[in-house]
Structure formats: structure tokens, C-alpha cells
Amino acid sequence: MGLTSSILKRLPITPAIIYLAVGILVGPTVLGVLHFNPLKDSALLEVLTEVVVLISLFSAGVKMPVPFSLVRWRTPILLATVSMAISVGMVAAFAYYALGLPLGAGVLLGAIVAPTDPVLATDVQSRHLGDRDQLRFTLTCEAGMNDGSAFPFVMLGMGLLGLHEIGDYGLQWILVDMLWATLSGVVIGVVAGVALARLGWRLRELHKHDLMDDFLGLGLIGVVYGLSLLVHAWGFLAVFFAAVALRQTELKLANNTKYSRDSRSLQEISRTELNPNPDLEAPPTVSAGSLVFKEQLERLSEVMLILLIGGTLFHNSWSWRAISLALFLFVVARPLSVLIGLAGTRTPWRIRGMTGWFGVRGIGSLYYLMYAIQHGLPEPLALDLIQLTLIVVTLSIVVHGISVKPLMSRFWRRNKQISTP
Structure with missing residues (x-):
């Protein structure tokens, strides 16, 4: 992959498809060299997917x-x-009526496959600091938030299966799993992100300290996620909003000192007339300094996990139940949910259409599934949900991976034509 990266960029497919093909080749489907059992190794897979999603x-x-x-x-x-x-x-309704799953299992399955993925959707997400494209921003921001907003529905499904306490009439679920866990996660993330940004800025500006931004970024993830677990908040939401608050605060501090208020990255600001000294480099920040390292970890993790997905698939994994679920999700559930959710907004119809199609499923879905298995999901039901989820993720990698480059190229060409007088 490293030697042929420039060639692969010109191919009409994503690297994830190549990783998946290699995984299937060495897996039980073809050569049988690799066989990864997600049920037996669910604890390991839960940790791996958890770390990758956090990074x-x-x-994002x-x-x-x-x-x-x-x-x-x-x-x-x-x-x-x-x-x-x-x-x-x-x-959940499709799983209950068409697939014959219990209602609780249907809700759990819906929560597993509904959130879009921040790991595998890099081709349709923001590419760099200061990327202001509306479509990429929408997809990136949604993926960042819905990996946390799906958690209450995971707990609801587990509660309906008797694996989690949701209280009479679901009152405990509403108060604790929805309101408290969501709001406290956002607050923890924002407070921690602002605090680190101000501390780092003060150490650099006043005390002239050199900081290890990579370690600070990892440390922020660890502290925020750990605090969230201690107070039963949704850690995924906390980490995302910690990163948002970190970047927002660092840019505000920079603009309030040597730079004009602007929404672009510091690197862009430093090369324009807004910088009073053209030779002055933009000051280092934790967010910018740690991003390159995080993206490399993300790429390596993507290779590993998609190879494992390929190594789990057998010939009999491809059932009509799993394929019909994937088709229903891609063609019906995702587009309709986007259209209904954005009804009444001023979002352009072209962006609604692209958003409705590019709901990439991936590593986050695997994490939720492993989480449920580790919290007592019965083995027969776990095996069924594993098969359904793996096929959904696999087809998402293939279908969305094949369509992303031509559709995005056409979208940007159309945007350029519209913006040109």
C-alpha cells in the first residue's frame, strides 16, 4: 500500500476495499490462513474497535x-x-417483522447499524484543518456525534432483552442513559478541551515550554474517556467535543493575540495578508500537532480491523437475511431518515441526497456489537447479530467504496458550475 499509494489514488475504489479483499483471500473464504472468531475473541475486538473509534x-x-x-x-x-x-x-421494525428477531434484539440491531462511521468514511469527510466544504463537514460532524448518540438505543435494546436496567416505563433509561449520559459527556469534553488549550497556550507563550502534542492529544483522549466512564457518561461524545473545544479555543486564543479573527486554520492565516508579519509562522497548537500522528494511527488501525473482518467471513455468511437488511438500510432507512430529519431546513437537496446515500457503516457498529456480547448477549442471538452486522459492514465497504469517488467528483464539478457566474 505504501509503495503504490499514488497509483491507488487514481483507482475508482477506496483502500478499504483492497484491505477487505486481502482479508477475504487469506480468510476462511479462500485460503483459510486466517480465521478470526468475533464471538470467541469479542473482548479483544471490543477493545480494538473502541480505541480506533476514539482516535x-x-x-474528526x-x-x-x-x-x-x-x-x-x-x-x-x-x-x-x-x-x-x-x-x-x-x-428495528424490519428486524422484528421481516427477520423474525425479538423486539429488543431488533432495537439493538438498529442501534448497531444506524450510526455512520468516522473511521471508514474518510473519503467523504473533512480532509484537513479549516476544510469548509458543507457536505464533508455535515458527514464528519454527524459521524462524530452519532457514535455517542447511538449508545442510548444500544442500552434500550439491551434493556428490552433483560440485560440492562431501564426502570419502570423506561424512566431510568430516559433520565440516565439519554439525558445524564449525553449532557455530562458533552460538558466533560468541552471543559477538558478548553482547559488543555488554555494550559498549552499559557505554557508556550509565557513560559516558552516545548510540548509533545502527540502525547497531549492521546492524554486528552484517555483522561476524557476515563472521566466519562467514572460518571457513566458517553465517552465517545466526550472525546469528540473535547477535540472540538480544543481546536476552537486554540484558534480563538491565536486570533485574539497576533491574528485576525478568522475561521481558517492557523497555517492558512499565517500565509495571508491577515498576518502582520508574513515571515512569522503560525504558533504551534496541540490540535494541529497531534492530528498527523492520530491520522497515521487511524490508517494502521483501519488496515488491521478490515483484514480481521475479511478473516471472519465464510461462504455461508452470505444469507438473504443479511443482504436484505443491508439493502433496506442503504436504500430505505438511511435516505428516508435523512429526508425526514432535515425536513424544514434550508439544506440543499443535492446535499440531502448525498448525505442520504453516504451513511457508511463500519468499526463503530462492530464496537457496539462486541459491547453487547460482553454484557451478556445470549450466544445464539449473538451469532445471528454477528452475521447480520458483518455483512452490512462488508457491503457498506464495497458499495460505498465503489460509488464514493465518482459521485463526489460529480458533486464537486456540479458545485463548481453552480458557483461560476
Whole structure:
């Protein structure tokens, strides 16, 4: 992959498809050299997917445009809440009536496959700091939030299966799993991100300290996620908003000192007339310094986990039940949930259409599934959900991976034509 990266960029497929093909080749489907059992090794896979998602959420958070605007964030917030709930409900109904699963299992399955993935959707997400493309911002921000907003539905499904306490009439689920865990996660993330940004800025500006940004980024992830677990908050949401707050605060501190207020990255600001000294390099920040390292970890993790996915598939994994679920999710549930969630907004219809199609499923779905297995999901039901989820993720890698480059190229060409007078 390293030697042929320039060639692969010109191919109409994503690298994930190549990783998957290699995994299937060495897996039980073809050569049988590798066989990974997700049920037997669910504890290991839970930790691996958990770490990868956390790193990806941090990378997504620091790419969010500055300054924060509630008007601009309205669309991804609706996608991560309203559209998420609708998608979970539609998949649950399909699983209950068409696949014959119990209601609790249907809700759990909906929560597993509904969230879009921040790991495998890099081709449709923000590419760099200061990326202001509306479509990429929407998909990146949604993926960053809905990996946390799906957790209440995971707990609801487990509660309906008797694996989690949801209280009378679901009151405990509403108060604890929805309200407390969500709000406290956001607060923890914002406070920690702002605190690290101000501390790092003060040490650099006043005390002239050199900081190890890579370790600070990893440390922020660890501290925020650990605190979230201690207070029963959703750690995925906390890490994403910690990264957002870190970047937002660092840019504000920079703009309040030597730079004009701007929403671009410090590197862009430093090369324009807004910088009073053209020879002055933009000051280092934790968010920018740690992003490159996090993206490398994310790529290596993507290779490993997709190879493992290929190594789990057998010939008999491809059932009509699993394929029909994937088709229902891609063609019906995701597009309809996006259209309903964004009804009444001013989001352009072309962006709604692209958002409705590119709901990539991946590593986050595997984590939720392993989480449920580790918390007592019965083995027969676990095996069924493993087969359904793996096929959904595999088909998402293939279908979305084949369509992403031609559709995005056409979208950007069309945008350029519209913007040209």
C-alpha cells in the first residue's frame, strides 16, 4: 500500500476495499490462513474497535471549522438525533417483522447499524484543518456525534432483552442513559478541551515550554474517556467535543493575540495578508500537532480491523437475511431518515441526497456489537447479530467504496458550475 499509494489514488475504489479483499483471500473464504472468531475473541475486538473509534473521533473533532456556529451545526445535530432515532426505529421494525428477531434484539440491531462511521468514511469527510466544504463537514460532524448518540438505543435494546436496567416505563433509561449520559459527556469534553488549550497556550507563550502534542492529544483522549466512564457518561461524545473545544479555543486564543479573527486554520492565516508579519509562522497548537500522528494511527488501525473482518467471513455468511437488511438500510432507512430529519431546513437537496446515500457503516457498529456480547448477549442471538452486522459492514465497504469517488467528483464539478457566474 505504501509503495503504490499514488497509483491507488487514481483507482475508482477506496483502500478499504483492497484491505477487505486481502482479508477475504487469506480468510476462511479462500485460503483459510486466517480465521478470526468475533464471538470467541469479542473482548479483544471490543477493545480494538473502541480505541480506533476514539482516535478517529478526536481527528474528526479537530477538523471542525472555527468559529462554532449553531446555525451551521443544526444539520449534523438533526442527523445525529432525529435521523438516528428514525433509522433505529425503521431497522428495528424490519428486524422484528421481516427477520423474525425479538423486539429488543431488533432495537439493538438498529442501534448497531444506524450510526455512520468516522473511521471508514474518510473519503467523504473533512480532509484537513479549516476544510469548509458543507457536505464533508455535515458527514464528519454527524459521524462524530452519532457514535455517542447511538449508545442510548444500544442500552434500550439491551434493556428490552433483560440485560440492562431501564426502570419502570423506561424512566431510568430516559433520565440516565439519554439525558445524564449525553449532557455530562458533552460538558466533560468541552471543559477538558478548553482547559488543555488554555494550559498549552499559557505554557508556550509565557513560559516558552516545548510540548509533545502527540502525547497531549492521546492524554486528552484517555483522561476524557476515563472521566466519562467514572460518571457513566458517553465517552465517545466526550472525546469528540473535547477535540472540538480544543481546536476552537486554540484558534480563538491565536486570533485574539497576533491574528485576525478568522475561521481558517492557523497555517492558512499565517500565509495571508491577515498576518502582520508574513515571515512569522503560525504558533504551534496541540490540535494541529497531534492530528498527523492520530491520522497515521487511524490508517494502521483501519488496515488491521478490515483484514480481521475479511478473516471472519465464510461462504455461508452470505444469507438473504443479511443482504436484505443491508439493502433496506442503504436504500430505505438511511435516505428516508435523512429526508425526514432535515425536513424544514434550508439544506440543499443535492446535499440531502448525498448525505442520504453516504451513511457508511463500519468499526463503530462492530464496537457496539462486541459491547453487547460482553454484557451478556445470549450466544445464539449473538451469532445471528454477528452475521447480520458483518455483512452490512462488508457491503457498506464495497458499495460505498465503489460509488464514493465518482459521485463526489460529480458533486464537486456540479458545485463548481453552480458557483461560476
